[in-house]
Amino acid sequence: MKNKLDWWRGAVIYQVYPRSFYDANNDGIGDLPGVTEKMEYIATLGVDAIWLSPFFTSPMKDFGYDVSDYCDVDPIFGTLDDFDALITAAHQHGLKVIIDQVLNHTSDKHPWFEASRQSHDNDKSDWYIWADAKPDGTVPNNWLSVFGGPAWQWDSRRKQYYLHNFLDSQPDLNFHNPDVVNTILDTVEFWLKRGVDGFRLDTSNYFFHDTELRDNPAKEEIVEGSIGVRLDNPYAYQQHLYDKSRPENIAFLQRLRALLDQYPNTTTVGEVGCDFSLKTMAQYTQGNDKLHMCYSFDLLTHDASMTHIRHTMETIEAGLGDGWPCWSIGNHDVERVATRWGAEHSCANKSKVFMVMLLSLRGSICLYQGEELGLPEAELEYDQLVDPYGINFWPEFKGRDGCRTPMPWSNSSAGGFSQSKQTWLPVDERHLPLAVTEQEGDRSSVLHAYRDFLHLRHAHPELIHGDIAFLYDDETTLAFTRSHQDSSLYIALNTSGQTKILIPELNLSPLLLPQALPAGYLKNQQVILPPYSVVVAHVLP
Structure with missing residues (x-):
């Protein structure tokens, strides 16, 4: 394990989705003690760090990406003591710990929002983005939610609309308010003091909005299959010039970096989703005073052509300067890569080739749990879905549940994930023959290929630096x-x-x-x- 300030350059980060990793208390939902129990497995892969998806207190409308307390662990995942134990175990295994930070929005159950919606003049009244209706009662402008429909929700208490870029239960914080920024940075420091090694920043280009609330223009051309474009979602029909990727974001990222610089050996990786994501990645990571690294959705599309890979890499290399990229081909928001890029012919060797490609690119790497097993997308029926995104867009888009099903540890009931008779999402029967215990005994398995190449990568600085x-x-x-x-x-x-x-x-x-x-x-x-x-x-x- 590299022990230096820039350990994150070329690091391989293993993403753990705690709900689905391992259920230590057998209630059907994965938890922090479950992650701790499987820490040796993660370490033997040969990765450098883990990224924990949200485990904060939440009503779970968006499964933790709707936070109601930034400084506590939701009881379904355990306690702060369990988190501290996880940090200790990770560090003992030579692993860094990066945690998600969902700073753009909170849950509508957060005390800040519950106060803000009460009146126009309380001390939290402008902590969120409120706007009057147009004279005819319609929404303030044409901004759209990523999850479909207008990005504005009427609130009868304030008789105003509030902005939500995602679910209407996820109101956007007002980063133009200095009190919001100061308090958000305090919550970040809370975790730094507990020993975390960095943060993955959800929707890192969404923090600021245009204060004039100008309408977004229509796209001149819509190409289905390009980055983030699905014609069943009207969000793809706009150029998102005013609702995200605003210039004010830069100053906030500089303040965030200044905070992390007080805690040596820490890092940030920002998620960037926009039509000009590679340009934004470069802008956000250049100069050594903002984010340490960024990743985009450019490799999370259905385009598996090597021409696309080369074009994406050469585009970012041409504009990156002293910035730094982070690449992934799968995560908790997209169809599993074995299915997405497998097309009609998916096989273990194809998963291995894509793994070598990813781990040989210049930059840091995020691997999503289960990729090392070559798991295909789980097949779920409509009545098994819990993801609001998938429920809203069924059947054209089946949502994110198919990549979030429980990790198969053994070819047994519930895949060895839990002893509960009912898990929060069902285990796909097709995953059982690909379980960890099955692949451990097969020297030619995808799991061994990942371990072998990750350890080979550590021995070759060319692949890291x-x-x-x-x-x-x-x-x-x-x-x-x-x-x-x-x-x-x-x-x-x-x-x-x-x-x-x-x-x-x-x-x-x-x-x-x-x-x-x-x-x-x-x-x-x-x-x-x-x-x-x-x-x-x-x-x-």
Whole structure:
């Protein structure tokens, strides 16, 4: 484990969704003691840190992303003592701990909002974004919620509308109010004092809004399948110029960074979702005075082409300067990558190739629990859904429950996740043969491939610190180098079911890959890539 101020550069961060990781008290819901109990498993993967999705006090309308107390643990997850025990266990295993911070909005059950909605003149009255109706009673402007419909909800007490970029039970905080910013930073420091090593910032480009409440313009062109675009959701029809990614965000991120700089070895990773996300990633991470790193949804789409991967990487590299990216191909908000990128033909070796691709990119990496098992998206019926996003958009969009089902630890009842007869989401029967215990005994499994390549990555600074240069791409094939100091590695990937042959103008010496990785080979100065395979080689002078 790197023990230095910039440990986060090139770090691999394992995302834990606590509700679905492991249920230590057998109530059907995963909890913090469950994470602690499985800490050795996480450590043996070879990752550097864990990211915990929200565990704060919440009515759980959006499963923890609607916070009602920023400084406490919801009882379903345990207690503050349980959190402290988790921190201790992680650090003993050489793992850093990053926790989610949902700063843009709270639950409507938060005491701040309950006070704010009471009147126009109480001490919390302008802690949220309130606006009068238009003369005809309609909403103040055309802003839309990510979850569908207007981003404004009428409140009969104040006889005004309040802004919510997500659920109407998630009112947006007013970051133009200095008291809000000061208090939010106090809640962040609360966790720093408890020993956390960093924060993942939910919706980090949403904090500020246009105070003039100007209408967003319509998009001139809507391309379905591009970043964040689904034609069944009207949110995609606007250019979101005034409801997010505002210039005032920069000053807040600088204040946040100044706070973290008082706690050495801590870091931030911001989630950025917008039409110009790569530009925003660069802007938010440049200058060493804002976020340490950002990730976008550019690799969380259905576009699995290697041409898209190369274009995304080269675009961010061209504008990044001294900024730093973080990449992921799966998380708790999107269809699992084995299904999303597997198309008609998903197999274990394809999951391994995508893993090598991700772990070889320049930047830090987020892995989502279950990716190391090659889990496909769980199949749920409508009456099994609990995600309000999915319920609202069924059947065109089935929501996020399919990637949030419980982690299968064994091929047994409830996948060894819990002894409860009913878990908060059902375990998909197709996941059971892919359970941890099943893959532990199979040296060629996806799990062993992840462990093997993560440990190989630690032994090669080129993959952690090196520059990247792309040499070849087509729809299913990618080749590039990672170079650090006087050493370079060549990486080639084939994500198709056909053999591919590349002729690099380089002098290569193959790196012996562990058994679990589907390896191609070198022959007569050619790189031979059988279906779903990789080649990693030293570049010789």
